Amino acid sequence: MKPIILLFCCFLLRLLEIPISNATPNNEESTTTTTNSSIVFQSIDRLDYFFDIFSHPISWINQPPSNAQEIKITDGQWVNYNGHFPSPSSSSSLLSLLHNQTVDRPDPPPLQLIYVSERNGVSNIYYDEVYYDQTGCPRSNIRKRSAFETSVRVQIPLLDLKENTQSRISMKDRPSLAGDYLVYVSTHEDSGIARTSTAAVYSTELKSGLTRRLTPYGIADFSPSVSPSGKWTAVASYGARGWDGEAAELSTDIYVFSTRDGTGRVKVVEHGGWPCWGDETTLYFHRKGEDEWWSIYRAILPTHGPISIESVLIERVTPPGLHAFTPSTSPGNNNFIAVATRRPTTKFRHIELFDLETNEFKELTRLISPETHHFNPFLSPDSTRVGYHKCRWGVRGRESPKLLLQNLPTTPDSDFSLFRFDGEFPSFSPTGDRIAYVSYDAVYVVDVDARNHRQVYGGPAFFTVWDPVRKGIVYTSAGLHFAAEGTEVDIISINVDDDDDETRIKKLTTNSKNNAFPSPSPDGRWIVFRSGLSGYKDLYIMSAEDGEKGGLRRLTDGPWLDTMPNWSPDGEWIVFASDRENPGVANFELYLIHPNGTGLRKLMQSGSGGKANHPWFSPDGKRVVFSSDYKGISAEPISNPNQNLPYGEIFTINLDGSDIRRLTHNVNEDGAATWVPKHIKAVDVEWLEDRPGCDFLDVYFLDDMPSHGVGAKAKVVNVPNKARCAHFSRSN
Ligand SMILES: *[C@@H]1O[C@H](CO)[C@@H](O)[C@H](O)[C@H]1NC(C)=O
Ligand SMILES: *[C@@H]1O[C@H](CO)[C@@H](O)[C@H](O)[C@H]1NC(C)=O
Numbered sequence: 255m256k257p258i259i260l261l262f263c264c265f266l267l268r269l270l271e272i273p274i275s276n277a278t279p280n281n282e283e284s285t286t287t288t289t290n291s292s293i294v295f296q297s298i299d300r301l302d303y304f305f306d307i308f309s310h311p312i313s314w315i316n317q318p319p320s321n322a323q324e325i326k327i328t329d330g331q332w333v334n335y336n337g338h339f340p341s342p343s344s345s346s347s348l349l350s351l352l353h354n355q356t357v358d359r360p361d362p363p364p365l366q367l368i369y370v371s372e373r374n375g376v377s378n379i380y381y382d383e384v385y386y387d388q389t390g391c392p393r394s395n396i397r398k399r400s401a402f403e404t405s406v407r408v409q410i411p412l413l414d415l416k417e418n419t420q421s422r423i424s425m426k427d428r429p430s431l432a433g434d435y436l437v438y439v440s441t442h443e444d445s446g447i448a449r450t451s452t453a454a455v456y457s458t459e460l461k462s463g464l465t466r467r468l469t470p471y472g473i474a475d476f477s478p479s480v481s482p483s484g485k486w487t488a489v490a491s492y493g494a495r496g497w498d499g500e501a502a503e504l505s506t507d508i509y510v511f512s513t514r515d516g517t518g519r520v521k522v523v524e525h526g527g528w529p530c531w532g533d534e535t536t537l538y539f540h541r542k543g544e545d546e547w548w549s550i551y552r553a554i555l556p557t558h559g560p561i562s563i564e565s566v567l568i569e570r571v572t573p574p575g576l577h578a579f580t581p582s583t584s585p586g587n588n589n590f591i592a593v594a595t596r597r598p599t600t601k602f603r604h605i606e607l608f609d610l611e612t613n614e615f616k617e618l619t620r621l622i623s624p625e626t627h628h629f630n631p632f633l634s635p636d637s638t639r640v641g642y643h644k645c646r647w648g649v650r651g652r653e654s655p656k657l658l659l660q661n662l663p664t665t666p667d668s669d670f671s672l673f674r675f676d677g678e679f680p681s682f683s684p685t686g687d688r689i690a691y692v693s694y695d696a697v698y699v700v701d702v703d704a705r706n707h708r709q710v711y712g713g714p715a716f717f718t719v720w721d722p723v724r725k726g727i728v729y730t731s732a733g734l735h736f737a738a739e740g741t742e743v744d745i746i747s748i749n750v751d752d753d754d755d756e757t758r759i760k761k762l763t764t765n766s767k768n769n770a771f772p773s774p775s776p777d778g779r780w781i782v783f784r785s786g787l788s789g790y791k792d793l794y795i796m797s798a799e800d801g802e803k804g805g806l807r808r809l810t811d812g813p814w815l816d817t818m819p820n821w822s823p824d825g826e827w828i829v830f831a832s833d834r835e836n837p838g839v840a841n842f843e844l845y846l847i848h849p850n851g852t853g854l855r856k857l858m859q860s861g862s863g864g865k866a867n868h869p870w871f872s873p874d875g876k877r878v879v880f881s882s883d884y885k886g887i888s889a890e891p892i893s894n895p896n897q898n899l900p901y902g903e904i905f906t907i908n909l910d911g912s913d914i915r916r917l918t919h920n921v922n923e924d925g926a927a928t929w930v931p932k933h934i935k936a937v938d939v940e941w942l943e944d945r946p947g948c949d950f951l952d953v954y955f956l957d958d959m960p961s962h963g964v965g966a967k968a969k970v971v972n973v974p975n976k977a978r979c980a981h982f983s984r985s986n
């Protein structure tokens with residue numbers, strides 16, 4: 255199904271001068287660049303889900319929630335999340351442009367939504383209007399009586415990303431509409447400072463497209479919220495303090511500044527995130543309290559005089575006994591807020607209302623879809639609806655197919671195409687037509703067009719690499735990931751074209767210690783790998799064909815961890831990751847060394863205490879691709895599905911240490927990139943088989959249920975199961 259972008263959009267686009275064409279695939283553009291190689295990386299779970307934004311009416315306060323009342327607002331295309339219902343005053347300017355004022359407003363009025371959508375790997379902010387019939391069902395199924403009614407959905411991307419390439423490949427987040435201004439997070443401006451997030455708040459005037467940065471340079475802001483009057487914006491931020499490397503609970507503070515120009519910036523709350531305004535002087539936010547429960551708190555700002563931390567009164571709102579986070583308010587509503595929760599009784603995240611008068615939770619989504627995670631609630635301005643996003647599953651051959659390779663945009667001067675791969679440790683055969691990878695404790699091979707998918711090794715393994723000379727030979731480390739030096743992990747070779755189970759696998763190491771991350775020399779004669787042989791994980795070289803039996807040479811030696819070596823295409827260098835400057839603290843820098851053990855030098859350091867890992871040479875040997883926390887985190891991790899290392903992004907660097915370039919912008923753990931010597935056409939590749947979907951976890955740190963604190967009592971209501979709007983497309 256094509257997105258329904260009908261009727262008003264062309265008229266509107268002329269008025270707003272917002273080109274809709276940036277919603278088209280980036281494929282055409284990529285062909286104009288001289289790509290002669292490709293970079294492919296893994297993203298934990300990222301290709302396992304699509305999101306859509308759903309909404310449920312709040313009249314169920316006296317009436318239980320039901321499937322029949324839940325509606326899907328977004329269009330079932332790509333990943334749609336972090337919605338916002340614009341207020342009547344702020345959306346009226348959009349509406350007046352959309353509709354001829356002399357024509358009566360549609361009745362009932364459309365549902366209006368602002369949200370983030372990642373389409374073809376490009377993140378943008380969209381505005382949708384969806385029209386409903388009198389029963390509250392979307393109009394798609396209704397006989398069309400006039401041209402007006404054919405428009406069941408008006409959809410426009412709100413930012414013109416064509417103009418600014420950097421903006422096109424950056425992340426967008428947490429949009430809201432304040433009058434004519436769209437306020438949101440973007441990561442497109444790089445401060446050049448190591449381990450400094452580029453997430454910052456911007457405002458774009460929709461009529462002119464003029465964009466203004468509201469966050470001071472050198473500072474990162476997350477989770478903006480605009481006050482009911484539009485005058486103030488609150489954000490979560492480290493301020494000038496900077497990031498300390500934490501990725502479970504961010505120790506952000508809450509700042510407030512003028513939405514108009516970012517002036518008057520003042521810290522109002524120490525330790526808090528995800529602010530939202532109850533009224534002009536009341537902020538709700540979440541924090542992990544001293545009793546270790548995530549809870550909602552309220553900050554009351556002084557109505558007169560200067561604001562400072564001392565002048566702000568803070569009260570806890572939600573009780574211990576469950577985690578409550580990502581609050582949402584609607585202006586003028588002092589009766590209840592919406593929150594996401596994790597209760598000790600479920601591993602799923604749900605949306606609940608919290609009654610501010612009775613201090614009672616009222617469960618919503620658990621009563622409808624108990625085994626689905628629901629994220630980041632938002633209330634309509636009149637408090638009659640709550641919105642949230644959750645996973646939608648695409649069916650093969652229909653919209654949102656499950657992808658093996660997702661093409662991502664690159665800058666015009668890039669000589670590679672860029673892909674996210676649905677599996678761990680992808681590597682490509684020398685001819686570039688086959689991929690080896692690891693998934694769920696087995697090694698697989700699949701053609702680059704998704705054909706011939708098959709398991710070639712069963713058993714725990716991590717990392718894959720192809721022999722550059724001998725056809726069909728893949729090396730891997732067979733054993734458990736992250737195991738100690740003395741745990742047996744072996745380098746094995748797999749002849750993927752050999753169907754004989756007896757001869758296909760060859761064990762190359764014999765020392766019974768932890769041997770991993772093999773990388774063959776370009777002539778296919780040697781393998782460099784890391785081994786825990788001496789009690790420390792250092793680098794060794796052995797024969798690729800005879801293995802350790804053919805002789806073992808130690809390349810590095812020290813009481814630290816040298817790992818993930820990669821041999822350069824000209825054979826002159828080995829690049830690897832090491833914590834030698836700070837052993838045991840999980841700080842990793844990249845180093846270069848000649849295979850004969852001379853020439854050791856540092857290539858890359860991700861600031862102080864940082865991580866740079868999984869280096870891989872470009873085919874011309876002049877650059878290295880790697881993963882790093884060099885750009886910090888881009889959003890509050892609690893607002894997203896689980897990512898152990900949400901700061902993981904893909905970068906390239908020149909061999910002389912210059913020109914660090916960031917390739918990915920998102921909230922996922924991106925890593926284990928491989929630089930393929932062949933150009934892979936810049937288009938998505940779908941799996942040819944059905945794959946499980948929506949298979950991801952809630953953030954691991956919410957699994958901690960502290961013993962102290964009284965269990966909160968939730969009001970449980972029965973769920974009637976009548977399907978009133980049976981034609982709704984709904985998939986979990
Ligand atoms: C708006 O309404 C006026 C008056 O009815 C009409 O002349 C005009 O064509 C309409 N414009 C559009 C774009 O529909
Ligand atoms: C080590 O290898 C490098 C690169 O191949 C070479 O330039 C250097 O001369 C070698 N040094 C020794 C001592 O063999």
Ligand SMILES: *[C@@H]1O[C@H](CO)[C@@H](O)[C@H](O)[C@H]1NC(C)=O
Binds near residue numbers: 290291669872873874
């Ligand atoms: C791509 O080819 C050009 C021209 O031959 C070369 O300069 C460039 O280094 C190559 N890029 C890579 C990544 O190998």
